[in-house]
Amino acid sequence: MTDKQNEFLYRMSSSLRKGLAEVQTKVNDLYRIEELEDYIDIPDSPIEHIKAALMPLVVQVNDFQDYAETVTGRMELDLQEVDIHALMEGVLTIADQLADQKGGIRLEEDIPENLPTLEGDPTRLSQALLNYIHNAVKFTDSGTVTVRVEREADRVRFEVRDTGIGIAEEDQEKVFEPFETILEDKDDSRLGMGIGLKIVEHIIELHDGETWFESREGAGSSFFFTVPL
Template sequence: MENSEINNEFLYKMSSTLRKGLADVQKNVNALYRMEELEDYIGVKDSPIEYIQAALNPLIGQVSDFQDYAETVTNKMELNLEEVDIYGILDSVMTIADQLVEEKSGVTFEEELPEELPTLEADPLRLTQALLNLIHNAVKFTDKGYVTVRVELEAENILFEVRDTGIGIAEENHELVFQPFQTILEDKDDPRLGFGLGLKIVEHIVDLHDGETWFESEAGVGSSFFFYDSVVAGSKMIFLVYNF
C-alpha cells in the first residue's frame, strides 16, 4: 500500500472515530436539556450548557466534512438511490438557507421554481448535501446583494442553479477551486476561512452520479453554480457547472 493510501485510510479511521465520539457527546448534551435541574440555564447566553452546545456544533460539522472527504479519497462513499421529490428536497434546503441568510444583514435570499417538476433517481441526502454546500459557500462569500436558488426543466434535464453577487474567483486561483485544503483568501485570519473541503465533496458526489464538474469565474462579479440531473429513465447523469 502506498503512503497516500495509508494516509487516506488513517484519515478515514480517525474521522470516523471522532464523529462517533462527538455524536455520543451530543447525545448526552441533549439529555442535559431535559433535566429539570438545569432548566434555568437553558437558552441563557453564555451559560455552561449553551456554551458547550455552541462549541460542539461547529466541531461536528468540521469532523463530518473530514469524514466525507475521507470517504471520497478511499472510495467508501456510497449512494442510496431512490425516486426523489425535488420540491421536498428544496423545502428542507431552503429552510436552512433562510437561516443562513438571516445572519447576514446585507444579503437577501431568492428562489425561482417552476410549478411542476418530475421526480429524480438520486440519493436525497447527498443531493441535499451538495446543494447546501453550494448555498453555504454563496452566503459565506457574499457580503451584499443576493443569493438565488433556481430550478428549471430543460429538455430531459433539471437545472439547479445557486447564484450570488459575491467575490468571485480570480483567474490565477482557478486551479485551487477543487483542491482540498486550499483557499482563495489571502488573509489567513479571515473568519470565512475553512478547510477547503466543501467543493471537493460536491465534486465527488456528482462523480458518483456519473457526472462531471467544471467552472468559469471572474473576480468581483459573483458566482453561479449549476448542475444538471437527467430525468431520462434509468439514467444517473449529473453535470455540475461553476460559472463565477
C-alpha cells in the same frame, strides 16, 4: 495524499465523529435532569455555551468524514425517487437561515412548477446544494444569492449564483481541489477547510452528473451541477 494517509484520515474522522456523538448525547441528557432546569435557563448558561460550541465541531468532523469517504471510495448513495420541489423546500429553509444569520443578503429562487422527479439520494443532493449556498453566502457581503433549477432535455440543472467577490482567473483552476482557498489572508474568518466543493464534485459524480462554475473577480460566481433523469 497516499492511500495509507487517506485510510488514516477515514479512521480518525470516524473515531472523532463517534466521540462527538457521545458528547452530544450526554449534553442533551442534561436537559432532562429536573435539578438543572433553573441552571440551564439562566443567561449565558455554560450548558448552552457547550452545546453551541459543539455544533461547528460536529459540522467540521462530518465534512472530514465525508471527504474521507470520498477519497477512500466508501461513499454510497441511497437511491430513490426524488421530488425536486420537496428537496428544494428543505434546502431553501436552511438557506434562509444562513442568509438571515449573515445579514445584508437577499435570497432569491427560480424554481419552475413543472419539474419531473429524478433518481438520486435526496440527503446527498441537499448536501451538495447547501455546500454551494453556504459558500455563496460566505463570500457575499451584500446583494443576492439566487438558487435556480431548470430541466434541460434528459437532465436537471441546479445553479447557485451570487453577487459576491468572485474568483480571480488565476485561482479558478484550484476551486475544486481539496484544501485550497482563494483567500490570501490565512486569518480571514471566511477561511474554511477547503473540502466542501470536492465533496460536491464526488456526490455529483456518483449521480453520473457534472459540476462546473463561472466566475469573474469582483462580479460574483455561479456554481452548477446536473443530475440525469
